[in-house]
Amino acid sequence: MALAKLTDVALRKAKPAEKDYRLSDGGGLALLIRPNGARLWQYRFRHNGREQIHSLGAYPEITLAAAREAHRKARALVADGINPVTSKREERQQARQRELVEKAGSFDTVVSAWRELTDPHLAPLTIRQREREVGKYLLPTFKGRRISSITRVELAALLKKVEPRAPEVARNLRNYLNGIFDHAADHGLVDANPVPPRRILAKRASTHHRPLPFDQLHKFISDIQASSAEPATKAALLLTMLTACRKQEATGARWDEFDLKAALWTIPEERMKARREHVIPLPHQAVKLLQALRDTTTSEALFPSRSKAGGTMSERTLNALLERTGYAGVSIHGFRSLFSTWANENGENPDVIERCLAHVHQNAVRRAYNHAQHIAERRDLLQRWANLLLPQETAQELAEAA
Template sequence: MTTAIPLRENSRPLTETRVKNAKPNPRPYKLVEPGGLFLLVQPSGTKLWRYRFKLNGIEGLLALGRYPDTTLKRARELHQDARKLVADGINPVHHRQGEKLQTNLSTFGNLAASWRLVTDGRLRPATIKQRERELKNDLLPKFQSRPVASITRAELAAHLTNVEKRAPETARNLRTHLDAIFEHAIDVGLLTANPTPPRRVLATRRSTHHLSLPSERMGNFLRALDASRINPETRIAMLMVLLTACRKNEVIGAEWKEFDLKGKSWTIPAARMKAKQEHWVPLSEQAVELLQELRKDTDGKHLHLFPNRVDPTRPMANRSLNAVLERLGYGGESTPHGMRAAFSTHFNKLGASVDVIEHCLAHAPVNRVRAAYNRHAYHDERRSMLQAWADYLDHQRNEL
């Protein structure tokens, strides 16, 4: 349990005399000035200058030095510099870390850390964690202490091909990281050429198709799902994947604020879409009924439709729906993503409009020239198609 450090409020600004004469207490205490600057007096007698700030609603703490090495006058100067950074939306702690790295970027480890400071802020937390893990496991152990200028294309190529033997996808990610890190080295004037090997040093990624349940097996699957003792929320999540033809991650990460149940529509923000473009999904009568049932059962008290059981502030675990298929005996026949293929196959067999199918699937048009001229969003057609798909699934479920 953290013990709060008491404040000593000052009716007037601090003076060198007051700072110098501040005596230690059994517990640490603060002498504060306006604007977040304070002197932390430790029981040992150590006196530390600190600046407490808030940026984007999050509190931060910047160390400004130790008294008397850092005088009151100097602490105020450093405090003002830091306040200007905060006013410009810059975290002064991160700014200082960046300055320290810039003074010694000659090693790969420091260069990679500098690159991350510049780029991490634009990424999702999950992407940052993955990148951090890949650097820690497969790049830093070998190159961290190496002078950047001494790293050659040949040894990078050899290292990537070794990683590829056990983890092809990781090797491709590492090559992307290396290319960006060495481009950063060029940007800061450390190098004039990028030693990252070309993509051809790694095998071309093979396209894999997700297993898709044949239409004649769809009824059996739906009946098995309805009869199972699976958590009701998980069951609804699986049905929403089917009814909306959306990707698994789009469904399990859905938030209530994205839905207009009266208007029977769901708008997925660009940040959650694979193509980074907002996607409008018309909801069938069956989908709306499921969502109303879900809201009634959960009172809509969570941010997500399908909250994580361990941490309700996060969405359902990524493998939950795959586990449902495995539990029902369909793991070898389909994946959640494969349900989209079942939707596409069904309507392509019927000779339906390819444009409408692809819009439902949020696919980028293959023919870019035609796409440039065809701005029609097919809202009515998509609503009719998804309603027809929901009716077809009901028919399959009820046909014995």
Template sequence: MNTPAQQTGRIQRQLTETQIKNAKAQETAFKLVEPGGLSLLVKPSGAKLWRYRFTLHNSESMLALGRYPDVSLKRARELHQEARKLVASGISPVHHKQQEKLSTFGAVASTWQEATNGRLRASTVTQREREIKNDLLPKLRSRPIDSITRIELTRHLQVVEKRAPETARNLRTHLNGIFEHAIDIGLISANPTPPRRVLQSRQSKHHLALPAERTGNFLRALDNSRVNAETRIAMLLVLLTAARKDEVISSKWEEIDLKTKSWTIPASRMKTKREHWIPLSPQAIELLKKLRELVPDECEHLFPNRVDPRRPMANRSLNAVLDRLGYAGESTPHGMRAAFSTHFNKMGANIDVIEQCLAHIPANKVRAAYNRHAYQEERREMLQAWADYLDLQRVG
């Protein structure tokens, strides 16, 4: 049964936990009230919401203090007192709360990502978002940005380093960018990101590369496997085009021109930030025609993600193929490029043509500035010779 205070709306001078627990929902919302503007709104749905109504600068406003029982009566009174002190100082607790939300680590990290995503490749954005979501936000999301210390960041990075050294190094880079952004927008005056020396140095490591003469064994294993057609085509295109794994799996149909037998990768997707033109051999064209029959017309990517077709194939898909076929300890998808390079360097082919095929920026900047010949015909001949060589290796 409802209390008289509930029925008449009279001010209840001192609420108790029992009164709050026993307050039952009615057809219309009603309030349980304490002095100083604190009240508990009981909605027809049964939700019980703490509210603080105050007047500041001749204007009435309302501050939400949370939901009962998540926010207890005791905690609601504490929040109420904190808000009253702000009002007494001429500060709106609503505005103060909004500012606090904007100055949390999670909020600053989000605005930093929005400001910098446009400068990065899509795969880099995805990786960065995943690392921040998995290893920074669970610990720091709701923390005020100015309360985070160098010592706690050091300890956290060192914990991550034991599990994933490369991720820890990436996280340190992300943290540095986030805190520099916080300085730029006036939230802090010093960057607490630990120096690089708190983590172990990266060990120089080359991608495992399959010897060119072993490609036949690999191709036969791939042909005889149960790898799905789309993934198999992706792996073969990595081999045939000498392109990087991400350039292949993130490719879009608009980049492919079957009439001119070419694939043009925009600068935004290239590691070098320069547009890259790739001549397509008949073997590559045949694969693309098969792929076109497999991929729905509405998909913009050659290799749409199975879970979300608006995104490209998962980054680990081709590595998983190598694992399944028993080549994980012998090569990586990126190492397939090394097989191409090694083969033609052994043959004494023109190094400039090889480097153009691999989309490498020449180390000699003076030479790069004057040698503007794109070697298009030579590159087409080289990639055709490579495709023919792979066919010969496949048949042993």
């Protein structure tokens, strides 16, 4: 004899008991009534030989008609060999995934999340370069786009467009994109990383910064000093040359890094490319230049920005100075190469030279144990280098001009 089907009246009249009990509607569908008054629709079925329970929701939120429809769909899945419990779980996961994509799936949102995760591990100079290049090339192209809609063909086209005029930037952009899409893949926003391989960019031989010939050094300095540039800009370039530092280390310098009485400049690790504090013994010419500069400014920065309050001189300012004075083909970084060439050709201690340049030794064991600062030797070497660039009397004139 077939069991009678449930009715809305019977469901409303059903009262809790001391123990759980069920009201069956047939075909495995039943309403579980608990002592606390909870009423839960359940579908009992067998899958791969095991009895399982599929929860369909609570009554009366899920009406009898809705429960029967859900039961019908679940039975159809079982008939096809599909477990409705796992199927429902997958549907919830897919819904969460769709919600995630809606909230965090745009390209610019992913870029922000990627930078928030990775920027803290980078030097400030690297962060600024990344921000500049991403802001100039990637965001204008893909901002607002769903990241999953961006194709490998589009990425390749962008990189090939940038490469002819800025090959190094193109390589940087590819690295950024690789990190961005890896981050997206890790968070389920894309199925796979579509960034094209390195081979789409032409292989280029390594190039070194072209230094100024030795016999043009004094004329170069004379031309720079005779230019109409701001005294602080000239001083920044001279400081870079006298100390063999990188231009960003000079343009970003602050007065609290200097002890002019001890003639020492201590650059904190966060401003160094190798993320290691670097101490530079200052030659007499640099000290005179800085003493004169100190009398003309109240800023915490040696070379404050003229457009950004609290900021420092743009690295591009020094390049512009060379261009205005007819030395557009000369690289500022090349003065480090010039110093290295001069010191090595004169038979100086290689360790002292490398410490002057703030290079980290490639040999891990030697790098770990060779912590010697070589301050005295470096002071002597940099002083002789400064004497080559600026005789003492010339240095005094420059200091007074600054």
